[in-house]
């Protein structure tokens with residue numbers, strides 16, 4: 273049955289930045305679809321993850337800093353040694369800095385690129401090696417509509433540049449990793465109600481502009497992004513690679 277293609281039974285999935293926000297909803301959706309999910313995050317294991325595990329879902333937490341190759345390599349080896357395969361990597365960890373371009377420090381610029389872009393590269397390289405051994409795997413990168421259009425009115429050049437980088441990195445990875453049976457796709461959401469956008473949502477000038485520029489006149493809930501990640505992680509998207517799927521309430525159509 274076609275619906276069976278959406279299930280992730282017996283898959284091992286790693287979700288970076290899965291402690292909260294969109295990453296948490298993606299981890300939850302994958303666990304509900306039958307995967308064994310390992311959330312890798314720099315913040316302490318969240319109550320939401322603990323609650324899911326206590327309700328019987330196969331979900332675990334590991335400290336993972338996407339800025340640290342050594343830490344990533346230790347984590348990927350441990351997961352592979354424990355379970356014998358790594359099937360799905362969702363690169364979701366991300367940060368934003370809203371400093372005007374002319375006032376942006378080197379440290380701010382480098383930190384955003386380091387987490388959002390270099391982190392995707394580092395984790396994909398590390399986990400991808402195990403997928404390549406098995407000649408199968410699936411990588412989902414978190415881009416943003418900010419990698420396609422410049423959002424306004426908030427200044428966020430470093431964020432926009434990092435997400436544009438994620439988009440071409442996704443296509444480059446899709447091209448290089450197809451011979452190893454690894455599919456690589458990206459998700460490009462519009463505004464989503466998470467801790468990342470909380471400050472912006474509470475700024476009337478910003479939030480009014482955001483809603484006015486979105487045909488659907490609202491922001492998304494993080495659980496509205498998770499089904500797309502599930503689709504991209506599953507056999508339901510078996511012929512998709514190198515795609516960047518926009519999910520933005522229509523923001524980028526105007």
Ligand SMILES: NC(=O)c1ccc[n+]([C@@H]2O[C@H](COP(=O)([O-])OP(=O)(O)OC[C@H]3O[C@@H](n4cnc5c(N)ncnc54)[C@H](O)[C@@H]3O)[C@@H](O)[C@H]2O)c1
Pocket residue numbers: 288289290291292293294295312313314315336337338339364365366367387414415416417460461462463464465466467468469
């Ligand atoms: N919220 C939005 O409107 C929106 C829109 C488009 C894209 N995105 C992207 O979606 C992703 C998730 O965003 P969110 O809104 O859920 O954010 P969030 O702030 O709610 O969650 C981000 C998570 O990433 C983790 N993280 C941060 N730095 C890390 C690091 N160095 N290593 C490992 N984990 C780290 C945090 O601890 C947190 O759990 C980000 O990549 C973001 O850029 C968000």
